[in-house]
Amino acid sequence: GAGVSQSPRYKVAKRGQDVALRCDPISGHVSLFWYQQALGQGPEFLTYFQNEAQLDKSGLPSDRFFAERPEGSVSTLKIQRTQQEDSAVYLCASSDGETQYFGPGTRLLVL
């Protein structure tokens, strides 16, 4: 069956631009997570949704980061006024229990 999909796969942004990253979870998965993976590091938790409710946003690094999942399926991670330190791979994962399945990620480069 279809896995988690993300778009765009690559994004180059000029410093100060806003970006929006999309995640399509596995159909029927209630839980959705966003992670940030810097080069040479493991993924780090950003935020968690259960259906449309954002239950945990403790990992968002600043108020420039915003995530939503208005209908409980597709989610969007928005980064406002991007900075160079935002350059990373942004991974989305969905789950129907304890196992999380990852999408291919969006590689963001801020120049």
Added chain:
Amino acid sequence: QKEVEQNSGPLSVPEGAIASLNCTYSDRVSQSFFWYRQYSGKSPELIMSIYSNGDKEDGRFTAQLNKASQYVSLLIRDSQPSDSATYLCAVNAISGAGSYQLTFGKGTKLSVIP
């Protein structure tokens, strides 16, 4: 602060040998433990999950968990060049907000030499 520690490697083993990957974690209430494989430029792929003390085998992979020592390991038997990747150890504990967020180690880079 929950921490997961792994030796970053690189760990080099000859083809056909056993590769041993180790991980320690700091949070005693951690409940579930996962090994993900990540090829360069790709997303993490689940290899093994383990929830109780002891060994769990799946094909050439064996996960071992010792909660008293806060230690989890992954053994790969008959290592193949296609096993060359970064292996991420991840620990899952329900947060105060009710989410099973994963805490990852930095990963161990494995290189299997033909």
